[in-house]
Amino acid sequence: MNDKITFAKKYENEHSGSEYIGYMHDLIANSYRDAKDYKSAYEFLKNNSDKVSTYRFYSVAKRMLDENEDMKTALEIAKLGVEKNRQEVENPSKDKPEFFSNSEWEDERKHYLGLNIFAYGNVLYNIDEKSKSLLVLEEAVNLTRREDGSINELYSKALVENGAYGKALDEISKFIETGHGTVIMKNLLKEAYLNEKGSDEDFSEYAEKFEDAAKEKLILKLENEMILEPAPAFTLNDLDGNVVSLTDYKGKTIIVDFWATWCGPCRASFPGMKISVEKYNDDENVKFFFVNSWERVEDKHKIAADFISKNEYPFQVLMDEENKVIEMFKVSGIPTKFIIDGEGNIRFKSVGFPGTDEQLVEELDM
Template identity: 30%
Template sequence: MKMKKTILLLVLVILNYSCKTNEQEPLPQNTYEIAGTAKGVVNGLRAYIHSVENNRQVTIDTAIIMNEAFVFKGKTANPSIKTITINSIKGSLPFVLESGRININVKRDSLYYSPVTGSKNNEDYNGYKAEYRKRSSAINGLNEEYKNATTQEERNEIIARARKITTELDAFGMDFISNNPDSGFSLLLLETQITNPDINLEKLKSNFNALQPVINKNAAYKSIGAKIQSEIAIIEASANLNVGKIAPNFTAPSIDGEMISLNDIKGKATIVEFWASWCGPCRRENPNIVRVYEKYKDKGLEIIGVSLDRPGHKERWKKAIEDDNLNWHHVGSLQYFNDPVARLYDVHSIPASFILDEDGKIVAKKLRGKALEEQISKMLD
């Protein structure tokens, strides 16, 4: 009896050890392992993980397909949306790259919609893509309807439906975030949405606020949240510089050290001109601005030039003013594009101009040549 108990105990120990050895060891911190199956894909072809950096696609990892499978292993600090491409297969597969184990079942006929499992973020991304596919497929049906339409009235009705679906698709990303404020993927999706130049600022802020519990979950999400918050501030500042808005007032040092405020020198029409002595296009445009100024200064035109000259280049700035006969107000801090006024006006390239009416409202931007004179003529003639 004692022998039987000993054998039974030994069997249980062996079974327990066997179960433990079958479990995968946890990965080191900030490490990812992506296991992919690629049925029908030829041995030796390569799979790539790509990132977009400064509007360029950069390859960050490569794997070779063997026996219809591939594995990526590497380090990543924060979750982010990346793409996978495979030689000889059309399209790309967007997914969430994050620490941990991820599985991908490659669909050769639809790489974009290949399922990615192993993390909640990727499961949410699968759901997002499936719903987007469902909605966008309706457009294909309308194309067939349009071909078969027999009257203009029918065609107009189909066009109206197509526009409605297109509008809904454009808004789908932000709507998904609104409906899934507890998802880490929603935060990553919001990070991609802020690059849209037509983004609805109020919707952006609303979604960002709703995602605060997600942002506060860990350091990685806090880092993404800080980036989005910074972008929101930039978008808000840019929105305040749209035509129809009151131009931000500023006070800056003149070339002689006197402090000059925009509100103190505004005329019936005012040009805020960002330029620099080193800027070739600015210098070539200066004769046109001089001609417009001479023609309209007695009718109420004022100009304030904001120099983006580099540190230590005060004499170059001063010489350019004299050489080009720029006989109007000039301010500058000799900080290049870090000039406080340039940052206030979100100026990233020059020449750049803002034309204000007598109330300080922005009526036009970035006008040069004949267009500048036509705008001033419209305001003062």
Template identity: 30%
Template sequence: MRYSLHVFLLFISSALSAQQFRYVPRHPKPGDVVSFTYTPAASLVNQTVIEGRYVRYAGPATMRLSQPTTATAIRQGNDVVGELKLPKNTVSGLLFAFQSKANPKLIDHNTNHFYPVLVYDSTGSLQPHALGGQASVLIRTAFPYALDVKPDWNWAVQQYEQEIQQFPANRPQYWADLIDAQIKQQKPNAKKTALANIDTYLKSRKPAPTPDDLNNAARLYEQLNEPKLALAVRDRIKTVDPTGDAAQRAQAGAVRAETNLAKKLTDYTSFTQTFPASAYRSMLVSSLAEAYFKAGQFRELNAFLAQQSLKDTDPALLHSFAQQMTDEGHGIPQTDWLASRAIAALQQRTQPKNDPVDRVATLKAYQSTLAYAFDRQNRLGAALATYRQAQDGLAAETTEPRINERILACGIRANRADSVLPYVEAVVRVGRVTPQLRSTLRNWQIKQLGSAAKADTYLAGLEVNYRADRRAELAESFVNEPAPNFTLTTLDGNTVSLASLRGKVVVLDFWATWCGPCIASFPAMRKARDHFKNDPNVQFLFVNTREGGPVSRVRSFIEKQPYTGVVPLDVTKKVSESYGVQGIPTKVIIGPNGRVRYRSLGYSGNADATAEEITLVIEALKQ
């Protein structure tokens, strides 16, 4: 079998990730069913529904076919388990990350390296591209960016070098990407080294470099800001293969790299006249569209796209433009045309076989953006009709809270709130709401029912089952640990002890003035605290710990906050240590019986979700 010291070291370096992510069989082959077990990292421990997001990979030429998808996974105690079937071909491995469904910002991507599933051939040997393909995911797919991965170029270089050593015949496929990753390492003399490596590789190709070699070299020269060298190798391509794929790719690359918009359009026109049936035309349409969009030339963008064939138009790109423009309020008169064009392009495309993308869900997302474009232009009738079309057939549990918020606001502005009320009530019952939707619905019902008390009763009735279900879900993850007693002096000079709070739900929020996530989580904690401001059986303690500076710094900080509360001072850090605080912010909630029932480390960045979770935990413990 083709094992080497490098592969052995790879497995050793994966030991830590193997503690979080395991799978069987250990040497899966194409077509096998792989069962996996994931033990959630700290940021995901308290998440009820965790999704396994993965991308399959193989050689560089097939990476463009790799689309991220979700593996079916269920919670079993402290773990998440699932399974999937490997394709029978075009697969050298899978790269996994795990994400909270309730809060997509909570992601475990194994410190930017993902969790790999390596695939073997029928002899039990590692598949070609199993190592280099992992690095190609960084360079050739959007998967890392969708998951907020910060590329580790040292790791990428190591993966490429191991691939080339393990499979020397794959060097022509990886040499350019390896140099690209080495440039991104930004080591001293990186440019000089890269230029030397390009030259060495081109001279090593016998009897001569291929058009692909030269095209890759041109791309690298441009990246290194050496336009003359790039032009020289492109001229060599024209000599070797004047009308073939490499020549087309070389000229398309030059059009794509052009930064002057007027010249870019001229070069694109020349390209389409020279190669009218080129497969690279759609790529260049996207490149021109992005240039118009970045320049804020929205009318010109629409005019350009109107002249292009729908088959050369990327619907996802157009939808992203329309979505960003509606969200930010830019170029509003052009947004409905862009959104409509995206829908038309999507509907014209034939969905490839085995494409994991849910075409119906994608279409409805596009329709929602079109509805919002109408909404932003006060074309309220068209907006409501399109919102209805976008939501038709969707289960309330799968709707987007932000879109639900827009539907209610649009209905109220159009004096047709009654027409959307049944839909809004259905999504409120399953918790698919934003705080703004809840507030808007409450204010509208105050006018209809005549009092705030009646509106609050109405809302509570809609949410009663959802909140009960969420409390039950959270209760499944409760701990049951003794709560160490403490007595601390507060910032205002009083004392507070846990013993004196027996019979109450006590919330401890460990923080420091220098801790950015701690400060960022304060609005969420204020919301939760304010929810129980009239409840004598709930006590919030904002425990300052690990401050490392004078008390005056804490006092000065608190005085500047829109914030009043009890701030105990854990100067010696004994309380945080007794509660096993590994980092801050840490939230610990103690039940009325004096035992720790809930703890969380860090802050997700979502104030509404954090406030709701803290509130529901307290409600569950009170019951």
């Protein structure tokens, strides 16, 4: 680890302003995280908060939450992340990426702030400061535009466990109605209903109207977003070196998913994409391609391969190392998914992550 830090310092001195300085510091933070040396990770993040990415604080804190490790240190890391991300929202330290509009760039910064606030609220919840976590989680829900299922779910839990049954009914029903609910939230809705009404009589009819509204909205959304335009032909190598050409799959339904390892919403969407890939695994008429683009490191192949291997995703990843294919598809932000029919026409385009695995799978199924 000391060698990595020494090299990063030397590189920074010799290449002031290089974009790779941030990547190196992210890798060092990740090394501390992967070694479970969380106290050193905290010290490193604290001393290099201006060099690591805004997502890195959330990444380390989330790992600690997932493993229920050292909540005291996790709380401090989450606080650092909230402080850093608030600064970035108010006064960005970097120039706007060329592929983002001003509003998209602002939305992304707010999204990362929301994730870090979620980590902070999640730690508070886990150390039984559930009353204090409630307002924190509410801010995280709003910053992520009420679209992140995991954040919505924890906020819903906090509402119910704090006895705010009336507000829980209002909030959870809205999450479900807009398609940003989860299976667990349906159970929470029933618990809130029982406590608020004194009985679960008529609950099924009550909940059904929100579920039906969500399905109707999704169908209408997909119908309105249906398109018909020729998909750009492309040829790329996959991670194993196989040559893949879109024209070789005429007659099949193709899902093309543009992503990058640094993209939080891309990563958040992958569990749902895994469900879909496995669901259609035996259907020879459906094919998924995950096109890795816009990577910010020199060895793009390695970082993509390592990510897929570590997470055990059954994805066929195509390497768009020169970002030519993503430009051909006129992608403005990732993740972006295209559904291409058997005639080679784009029929549907989806930008971003809907917030829940359930909604993502349902979108692709329709």
